[in-house]
Amino acid sequence: QVQLVESGGGLVKPGGSLRLSCAVSGFTFSDYYMSWIRQAPGKGLEWVSYISSSSIYTNYTDSVRGRFTISRDNAKNSLYLHMDSLRAEDTAVYYCARGAEDIDYWGQGALVTVSS
Amino acid sequence: SYELTQPSSVSVSPGQTARITCSGDVLAKRYARWLQQKAGQAPVVVIHKDSERPSGIPERFSGSSSGTTVTLTISGAQVDDEAEYYCYSAADNSVLFGGGTRLTVL
Numbered sequence: 001q002v003q004l005v006e007s008g009g010g011l012v013k014p015g016g017s018l019r020l021s022c023a024v025s026g027f028t029f030s031d032y033y034m035s036w037i038r039q040a041p042g043k044g045l046e047w048v049s050y051i052s053s054s055s056i057y058t059n060y061t062d063s064v065r066g067r068f069t070i071s072r073d074n075a076k077n078s079l080y081l082h083m084d085s086l087r088a089e090d091t092a093v094y095y096c097a098r099g100a101e102d103i104d105y106w107g108q109g110a111l112v113t114v115s116s
Numbered sequence: 117s118y119e120l121t122q123p124s125s126v127s128v129s130p131g132q133t134a135r136i137t138c139s140g141d142v143l144a145k146r147y148a149r150w151l152q153q154k155a156g157q158a159p160v161v162v163i164h165k166d167s168e169r170p171s172g173i174p175e176r177f178s179g180s181s182s183g184t185t186v187t188l189t190i191s192g193a194q195v196d197d198e199a200e201y202y203c204y205s206a207a208d209n210s211v212l213f214g215g216g217t218r219l220t221v222l
Contacts, residue, residue: 035211045151045159045202047211059209095158101206102149104170106158 022096
């Protein structure tokens with residue numbers, strides 16, 4: 001069955017960096033766009049970024065553009081989100097998801113806390 | 117920029133029909149999807165392409181679309197359906213989420 005498992009979350013100081021990973025299984029990873037979506041504590045869902053199946057296309061929400069980088073390794077069935085210059089408002093659970101316009105599977109999420 | 121607007125809360129008694137709306141100009145030209153998120157859990161897709169139900173989702177969940185509004189209908193709502201429901205759609209090379217609707221069944 002389709003599985004998406006995030007890792008790499010944790011506590012980081014403002015201005016710091018973190019890299020999230022998402023290991024997938026149960027489908028042909030290289031056939032799908034992939035996305036990162038986040039949810040701040042007690043808040044709604046916010047799209048962060050997506051990447052095309054062959055990494056040609058990427059896009060970001062305005063608040064993270066220039067600070068976050070999405071990437072993937074199709075040989076390793078893995079999706080990544082490299083986050084730089086982290087701010088308190090980036091504190092959230094970050095979900096890895098299959099698809100972009102039509103997301104159909106979600107991971108369980110990784111908590112990122114930005115605090116001094 | 118586009119926005120998707122949902123009511124913040126909907127309440128029904130068990131067995132009643134719950135309807136949750138989502139409005140936005142982008143819905144006139146793009147599909148909407150609906151997510152169910154229970155407390156402490158990851159979201160689950162309950163409706164995609166406005167009205168299609170993924171396998172494994174109970175038949176009491178249905179979706180419809182009219183102009184710039186889409187509606188999630190839960191016929192015969194159960195206590196287990198209590199959750200936050202989000203609509204979302206694609207627009208301008210990004211993905212939009214509605215603010216979420218808290219469904220209470222009691």
